[in-house]
Amino acid sequence: MSAKTAAKPIKAASKEPSSLTKIYLFAYNAIQVGGWSYILYQLINYYVLEGPQFRAQITLWDYTRLAVIIFQNAAFVEILNAVFGLVKSNPVVTTFQVFSRMMVVVGVVMATPTGKVSPGLPIALFAWSITEIIRYGFYALNIIKVVPKFVVFLRYTTFIALYPIGVTGELLCFWWAQRYARENSVWSLEMPNKLNATFSYYALLWIVMLGYIPIFPQLYMHMFTLRRKILGGDSKKKAN
Numbered sequence: 001m002s003a004k005t006a007a008k009p010i011k012a013a014s015k016e017p018s019s020l021t022k023i024y025l026f027a028y029n030a031i032q033v034g035g036w037s038y039i040l041y042q043l044i045n046y047y048v049l050e051g052p053q054f055r056a057q058i059t060l061w062d063y064t065r066l067a068v069i070i071f072q073n074a075a076f077v078e079i080l081n082a083v084f085g086l087v088k089s090n091p092v093v094t095t096f097q098v099f100s101r102m103m104v105v106v107g108v109v110m111a112t113p114t115g116k117v118s119p120g121l122p123i124a125l126f127a128w129s130i131t132e133i134i135r136y137g138f139y140a141l142n143i144i145k146v147v148p149k150f151v152v153f154l155r156y157t158t159f160i161a162l163y164p165i166g167v168t169g170e171l172l173c174f175w176w177a178q179r180y181a182r183e184n185s186v187w188s189l190e191m192p193n194k195l196n197a198t199f200s201y202y203a204l205l206w207i208v209m210l211g212y213i214p215i216f217p218q219l220y221m222h223m224f225t226l227r228r229k230i231l232g233g234d235s236k237k238k239a240n
Contacts, residue, residue: 025086112186118177
């Protein structure tokens with residue numbers, strides 16, 4: 001008993017991230033909080049604070065483009081963090097979550113003129129920005145071990161509404177883009193060619209869209225599992 005008890009702290013200590021790792025993770029998450037807060041401000045400014053004349057002069061994508069490209073694509077770092085064990089996130093789950101959004105930004109909105117004006121874009125950006133402010137804020141505070149209970153509650157509750165809203169926006173962007181791809185055959189490779197290969201951007205969009213059917217429920221239920229583990233576990237401890 002005593003030997004096992006003594007071994008536990010040593011094992012736990014070995015898993016504790018180094019100070020340098022903590023500084024890096026805190027800085028990354030804090031920067032992402034700032035970036036997505038700015039994107040949320042841009043959304044509010046575009047639709048609420050500014051008038052119709054402003055919106056007639058510039059599209060939402062042109063207004064938010066730089067910030068969205070930088071901070072959404074920076075999420076690729078999360079895959080590396082998971083792969084190298086800097087965080088406890090599942091690399092496979094993280095890859096699916098990051099890839100879907102990067103595909104929307106790079107492979108849909110940036111790739112087609114219709115994706116840029118899709119009604120799904122403001123819906124997706126709204127859900128993404130609130131989700132990411134809460135998520136990255138939770139991660140940053142967790143690193144310094146100062147996480148208010150309301151932040152924990154928001155982290156494991158707001159996804160219930162925001163996740164489906166975000167997916168709806170993403171799929172609308174895909175739908176607007178596939179219409180353009182079908183009529184214009186953009187970003188495709190047809191035979192014959194030097195590579196002796198073929199690629200259909202239109203088919204790719206549909207493959208990704210159909211991929212939401214099996215993948216989204218799994219990711220959604222995964223979040224419910226985490227919610228029961230975090231929030232449900234606390235309630236059980238209090239009851240005992």
